[in-house]
Amino acid sequence: MDKLYDIIIVGQGIAGMTAAIYARRAGADVLILEKGAVGGQAALTYEIGNYPGFKSISGIELVTTIQQQVLSLGVEIRYAKVLEIQDGYIKTVKTKNTTYHCKAVILCLGATPRQMGLNKEESLSGRGISYCAVCDGAFYRNKVVAVVGRGNVAADDASYLSHIAKKVYVINRRDEMKAQEILLDRVYDGVKQGKIEILNNCEPKEILGQDKVEGLVVQNTKTNEMKNIELDGIFVAAGRFADTEWLNGLVKIDDRGYIIVDDHKRTNVEGIYAAGDCTNTVLRQLVTASADGAIAATSAYEYAKTVVIE
Ligand SMILES: Cc1cc2nc3c(=O)[nH]c(=O)nc-3n(C[C@H](O)[C@H](O)[C@H](O)COP(=O)(O)OP(=O)(O)OC[C@H]3O[C@@H](n4cnc5c(N)ncnc54)[C@H](O)[C@@H]3O)c2cc1C
DSSP states (O other): OOOEEEEEEEOOSHHHHHHHHHHHHHTOOEEEEESSOTTGGGGGOSOBOOSTTOSSBOHHHHHHHHHHHHHHTTOEEEEOOOOEEEOSSSEEEEOSSOEEEEEEEEEOOOOEEOOOOOTTTTTTBTTTEESOHHHHGGGGTTOEEEEEOOSHHHHHHHHHHHTTSSEEEEEOSSSSOOOOHHHHHHHHHHHHTTSEEEETTEEEEEEEOSSSOOEEEEEETTTOOEEEEEOSEEEEOSOEEOOOGGGTTSSOBOTTSOBOOOTTOBOSSTTEEEOGGGBSOSOOSHHHHHHHHHHHHHHHHHHHHHOOOO
8 A cells, every 4th residue: 555644635725725734733644635726716716805814815815825834834735636535444535547545534625606607707707706795795885786596595695785785686587586584584675775676587698898797688588688787796696516426425415415514524434524615514604614624634633543554
C-alpha cells in the first residue's frame, strides 16, 4: 500500500479548507482532493459582506488567503475529481489516475445553485446575477431586483429583499407561488405595500445588459406575450443541489441529496464525515460551512487516532 493519510478531505471550499486547518494543527497528515479550483462557491462571489472580520472582501481574496494558511501548515492539495470511495478499516479514495488510502474521510462537496439556463447567466454572475439573497441583498439598496422562483427560498428571498430594494419582482413560472404560508404572508404584505410584484405564469427568457444586469425579458407562458423589465439585479432561487449521486449509497443522504450528519458531523459510516453545504444543515453560508469543517476535522482526527496499523 502507498502512503496512508490520516484524513483525506474531498473539496477545497471553505468547509474543506477549515477542516484541513483544524486537522493539520491537531497533528494529522492531511490530503485535500479538489476537482475544480480553490474556494468552491465562495470563489465565485464578487463581494462578501457578512464574513466576520471583513466589512467587504472579494470571494477570491478570502479563499486564497485561507488557502495560504492551509498550505503554510503543510497540507497536501491535489487537483482531481474523486470518483469513488470504498469503506473499510482503511478507506480507499479513487480519482481517475490515482488511488489514495486514509484512516478517515471528510466529504466537503458543497452544493451547486440551480441556474436559469440563460445566455450570459455565468458571465454576469456576481455582476447582477446572484444565487444568494442573504449574501448579496445589501448591494441592492433602493434598487430594482427580481427573484426567479416560486418556492420557500423564493418567497423568503422576496420578502427579505423587499426591506432593502426599492422594488422586487417575483418571476414565477406557474399560476401561484408554492411556499409555506408564513413565508407567503410576508410576500403578500410586501405586495400590499407596493414593494413586491408577483408575475405569475412568467418565464425568464433573456438577460439584458453586457457588463452588468440591466433587465430581464420574460414571457407569459399562457399568452406568449414578451415583456422587458428594467432591473439592477436578478436573484435566482431555483434551489441548489448537492452532487452526491457518485457516492453510490456509500453514506445515507436525505430525499434532496444532502448527506445526513449528526452534531459531530459523522455520517452513518464509521470514519466518514461530512461538512458544509453538502450536508442536511439548516443554513448554507460561509461561517456555517467553516464551523462544520472545524467540527468534522476534530471528530475525524479523534477517530483516525483509533485506527492502528501494525
Ligand atoms: C454566488 C454565491 C454567493 C454567495 N455569497 C455568500 C456570502 O456573501 N456570504 C456567505 O456566507 N455565503 C455566501 N454564499 C454561500 C457560501 O458560498 C457557501 O455556503 C459556502 O461556500 C459553502 O462552502 P462548502 O465548502 O460547503 O462548499 P463549496 O464552496 O461548494 O465547496 C465544495 C468544493 O468541493 C469540490 N468538490 C465537489 N465534489 C468533488 C469531488 N467529487 N471531487 C473533488 N472535489 C469535489 C467542489 O469543486 C468545490 O470546490 C454564496 C454562494 C453563492 C453561490
